[in-house]
């Protein structure tokens with residue numbers, strides 16, 4: 001059985017994880033180049049500029065890499081922590097959304113405190129495949145995410161993060177993917193793909209569905225999302 005990690009900063013880990021399929025996201029130009037070099041049957045390569053890096057990264061240099069990538073990410077908007085002005089963040093994110101649409105690629109989105117704006121931009125550019133990563137956003141947007149055929153990811157922090165648990169309770173399993181956000185240190189713990197097992201357990205508990213069934217649905221969703 002495989003586990004599916006739909007959002008992992010694999011270039012920060014570079015370890016071999018048996019029985020994992022990993023969607024490797026990037027933060028900026030240099031990690032995008034590194035992620036592309038790590039591409040393998042088990043590692044899908046994503047390129048992008050994270051909203052925290054927008055203030056110091058060249059947009060066009062990274063846009064040129066889209067063609068070589070399996071998907072676009074991590075990109076998006078962050079109205080809480082990003083250094084760049086909202087207008088610059090919007091410019092970068094719109095450019096990536098347009099590319100995702102033109103090249104028919106999935107886009108892996110970070111949208112802290114900016115969920116609705118991010119969703120509207122994807123719709124405006126007619127993006128067909130998108131993931132809202134570590135979704136803790138408004139409940140009322142879930143219907144629209146589902147209607148658009150998009151997905152959300154559930155992070156291992158779901159074992160203790162109440163608003164994330166609530167999102168799992170309110171979401172149909174058909175829009176749920178699992179992620180580690182591996183390489184990122186959260187509350188003193190370095191996240192890694194293997195922690196997805198904890199996320200599966202928690203989803204199973206919250207949804208009253210067996211772990212095996214949850215993972216089967218996640219597998220189906222992952223294949224649909226990444227194509």
Ligand SMILES: [Zn+2]
Pocket residue numbers: 007009025074181184
């Ligand atoms: Zn991330």
